[in-house]
Amino acid sequence: MDISTDQQWQREEFIISTERQRLDLDWIHSQLQRSYWARISHGKKTLRAIAGSLPFGLYHQEVQIGFARLITDYTRFGWLCDVIIDVNWRGHGLGSWLATCVREHKELQTVRRWMLSTNDAHQVYQRLGWRVVQEPHKLMEFPLS
Secondary structure (H helix, E strand, O other), X not given: OOOOOOOEEEEXXXXXXXXXXXXXXXXXXXXXXXOOOOOOOOHHHHHHHHHXXXXXXXXXXXXXXXXXXXXXXXXXXXXXXXXXXXXXXXXOOHHHHHXXXXXXXXXXXXXXXXXXXXXXXXXXXXXXXXXXXXXXXXXXOOOOO
16 A cells, blocks of 8 residues: 655645655754653654654745644544644744644545644644543553653
8 A cells, every 4th residue: 555645735935744855853853852742852762753653844935843743544543743833933823734734634534533632732722623532531551660
């Protein structure tokens, strides 16, 4: 089965692309280092995480200003994670547009279970149609020591 993941969206001078070669890996790692969820991550872990997922870069005039990635089987399940917008570009609706483009990707139209985890952006995602897990008692996790 051949999955064609390269796709691009444009809005004014902004572009969202899934082309891996466009990603600014140093920028991504630097942004993740500042996040509450990936502070202790090393560069090699960032590369490995990107390699195992579908990455989305957000660019303004060829400069990366946003990132998200989706862990997916392209059929039933997608986990949206590492959604980051450069602090200088927040408040322009770019994060919402990025999350919307992830859901609109042509290879993800059969995905029925979409999930994410956030400490502080519930309202942003709820405006896009996401909701709190309806049956959290069904979810399980394996605790690390």
